[in-house]
Amino acid sequence: MAQLILMPGKERSAFKRHPWLFAGSVGRLEGRARPGDTVEVLADNLRPLGRAAYSPKSQIRARFWTFDAEESVDDGFFKRRVAAAVARRQALPELRGQEGLRLIHAESDGLPGVIADQYGDTVVIQLTSAGADKWRKAIVAALVQATGCQRIYERSDSDVRGLEGLESATGWLLGEARDEPLSILENGVRLAVDVAGGHKTGFYLDQRDNRQLLGQLSAGKDVLNCFCYTGGFSLQALAGGANSVLSIDSSGPALVQARANLALNPQLPAERAQWQEADVFQALRDFRKEGKLFDVIVLDPPKFAPSASHADRAARAYKDINILGCRLLKPGGLLMTYSCSGGIGLELFQKIIAAAALDAGREARIVRRLAGSADHPVALNFSEGEYLKGLLVQVD
Structure with a gap:
């Protein structure tokens, strides 16, 4: 695994568990890392700070997956993070039974660049960072396991992907479109959801x-x-x-x-x-x-x-x-x-x-x-x- 070594004094944000490392904080990269690869992040004195997704074309040069320098970033990691995000929603009474629900809210759920919204039995994902893009299959598998959803549609077409050097990616990753239009009931009002053409993930x-x-x-x-x-x-x-x-x-x-x-x-x-x-x-x-x-x-x-x-x-x-x-x-x-x-x-x-x-x-x-x-x-x-x-x- 390549090592991303920070400039002197630039480890402070990591100590505060801020998930972003900007290009100006990076001293050097030791080893080879492609966009989205997981790198070890070290302070200038070589103190381990955690593991992050590397993004060489972005001003946000790395996004922390974990501040535990020993935690593996693998399929199991994403299963745990996705399951935890879903469980947090299920623990809030006001969110139970909602047909339209955000399941993963990126950095705030410990998954930088990952958005997942559920509309009934359909989940729409948006992957906006190089790291999220690299782990697409693992994220999809984790969502299926955590929710039992039958359909997953990708709406990775936001402008911020360009800042990561990524092209737009849209389409069905699991299942296909239903014959009848997709809609949700929200506080007594029924609303149609266009997952392919609507704003954001459809709503x-x-x-x-x-x-x-x-x-x-x-x-x-x-x-x-x-x-x-x-x-x-x-x-x-x-x-x-x-x-x-x-x-x-x-x-x-x-x-x-x-x-x-x-x-x-x-x-x-x-x-x-x-x-x-x-x-x-x-x-x-x-x-x-x-x-x-x-x-x-x-x-x-x-x-x-x-x-x-x-x-x-x-x-x-x-x-x-x-x-x-x-x-x-x-x-x-x-x-x-x-x-x-x-x-x-x-x-x-x-x-x-x-x-x-x-x-x-x-x-x-x-x-x-x-x-x-x-x-x-x-x-x-x-x-x-x-x-x-x-x-x-x-x-x-």
Whole structure:
């Protein structure tokens, strides 16, 4: 096994069990290692620090599999890690019986670069690192053993694979597509899942609890759902008794699926739903000119800042959209606003929303801080895993 020897003083992050080693921390590689190979990580004084997956083309030069220098990284390792991740979900009452569930949340479950989401009897995996890619077969076998799933689909098509020197990889690894469309029941609402063409692994499971919260807040309210995608928030608002729900997205195909999702739920009042294909920023400016006001507004935009280097530009976009949101709320209205950008931390996000309310000329207060569902845990040694952050703000 090749040895990755760090620069002096660069072992501190490993002592804190942070799973990433950046290129600037690496002194030298002794021996030969191909992308994804497991290497021994040593401090500059040759003290063993653990074993990691080597990625020569990435700025994250290695990702720790284990901080135990004696632990073997083999098929048995992945069986243990996958089984432990599944068991952690089964131990939480709120996650039992969920048809849509994140089984593995990458670094936060001790499996860097590995995402696995379950939709009924189908599991979708996304492998975003060289190490995860190398151990594909072992990961698939471990998932089958831990879940008994009948179908596994790979959606390793995210942009971050390019940073690892990896090409996209998609397709069925186990079984094949079902004759009937795949769907899940989430808090009483049925939602279709497109594992091959949908965002991420087919759906945004991380917002499950927040969608349920919107339903609880929507009775008798006029709701505006911006960046609605396939209507998850919208349908929960209808289920919660909203007086009206206006949903906006720039994607026509997403809105087609949103309408189809509504049709899957004949118990919901379809006449209270409106769907609008438009640029959200422009649509909100038009509503302002028209004098439209809402009781509840959801702002769940796409990732504006994929990394910290994009934070300044993203901050302006977040501020702009939240100014518009604040101005369109009735007095006492509620703003559910989110950022899924890893480059925007929670503290900065709160400052952006505070500045937006100030520029909108509105008084506002945080009612609740919002985050991902319990199946998207954040390891205490890996704050980067807290990518989804949100605020429920009451605006006077």
